[in-house]
Amino acid sequence: MPFLRVKIRTRDPQGVLSRLLAGGEPPLTSDFLPEEDLLLLVYPAEGLHERLRRLARLLPREDFEETELAESPELEERTFEVGPLVFRAVWRSRPVSSGEIFLKANLSFGSGRHATTLLCLRTLVRLAEKGPLGRVFDLGCGSGILALAAARLGAPQVLAVDIDLRAVREARHNVEMNALGERVLVVKGSLSAARPRSFDLVLANLTIGTILALAPEIPQVLRPGGMAVLSGFGPPQEEALRARLPKALVLGREVLEGWEALILGF
Ligand SMILES: C[S@@+](CC[C@H](N)C(=O)[O-])C[C@H]1O[C@@H](n2cnc3c(N)ncnc32)[C@H](O)[C@@H]1O
Incomplete structure (x- = not known):
């Protein structure tokens, strides 16, 4: 070094x-x-x-x-891939590249690589392979990584919300950097920012306490036949979560490093 x-x-x-x-x-x-x-x-x-x-x-x-x-005096621009998506953490805005998703590098560049984010991204890629994603609601968007991925995978409209103003600013910056402002709207707020029955897919990667609290209201923002990808909990907590959503059908689940992503149909 x-x-x-x-x-x-x-x-x-x-x-x-x-x-x-x-x-x-x-x-x-x-x-x-x-x-x-x-x-x-x-x-x-x-x-x-x-x-x-x-x-x-x-x-x-x-x-x-x-x-x-x-090893190097230069700042590295770390990249990682999920299916067809290539994420690049950049220190400065640069011309949009259709092959990559730029994320503002923070000093640790941890967020995009957390197991729960990866689980949601993989699930999103798989869903997009099966058919159009439709209108997507990213609940707790953080850097906006899932919203950007959904837009790049073809979602025509994405609403991304977060209660943390710093996250909202960062997500907006990332949306701008990727020239996806026409399709991705970032708003400070939570579930109540979404109109009832207006989304085909909800992405919610939250902590277990928050997901348990918000879960019963998630179906209200979905159109009939809509889906939700929930993450931020482990397999031992799935039962408690499903008890909060008794009418949901389990369409799939994936586990990574003790974390889980659950795909539910409504
Ligand atoms: C685990 S991070 C997920 C970030 C990003 N979606 C991802 O997958 O990497 C959870 C985010 O949810 C936000 N959050 C927590 N409680 C929330 C709530 N009640 N409504 C909306 N956002 C919330 C937090 O501020 C945080 O940015």
């Missing part, structure tokens, strides 16, 4: 760089991401602890978001 990357949250990148230069700690490279207020500094990895101590002394009030060791 020959490089040390330091990520500093700041609105004054020039000021930070000047203090580093004056203090004898010029980075090998620096890059500022204005959308994130993030200054990325690269140093050689040798003398790591001493260097971090010196940086902390030179920048006592700065917010050190992350430090990491890396």
Whole structure:
């Protein structure tokens, strides 16, 4: 690992760089991401602890978001694939590519790779292979990854909601970056944002408490014959969940790393 990357949250990148230069700690490279207020500094990895101590002394009030060791001075743009979908975590907006789905890279890029997200994505791909997805409601959209996937798999209209404003902003940014604004609408809110009986498919990857609480109302937003893909729980909790949806038919289930996705028909 020959490089040390330091990520500093700041609105004054020039000021930070000047203090580093004056203090004898010029980075090998620096890059500022204005959308994130993030200054990325690269140093050689040798003398790591001493260097971090010196940086902390030179920048006592700065917010050190992350430090990491890396093989390359460049930020990697990590990708992963699910069926025909290729996801790429990018640091900057770039021209839309029909072959890829861009997601704003966050520092850990964890969300898109969680088992429950993967289960929902795989299920979505399988459903799209069987027939048109129709109108999709993404309940608890986070970064918007499932909504974007549904749109790319042909859903003509997708409503994505989240109660967390940061998630809503991130999802909107991702929708814009993929030029899918005509088909994907992101709204702050929850189930009540959806008109009754207006969706063919609900995607709900939530925590078990939330899914149990919201489950009884999910059928109300579905058209007759609609489906729901539920995730965010494990096989031991399936029974409790199904007890909340006594009229639902189990159309399929998939398990990964102790997590489950359940496809229900109504
Ligand atoms: C596990 S994340 C899933 C994110 C994304 N859909 C995915 O599959 O990776 C759950 C999301 O649901 C949101 N959430 C939690 N409770 C909610 C509620 N009652 N209504 C809408 N969104 C909710 C959270 O803010 C979070 O962004």
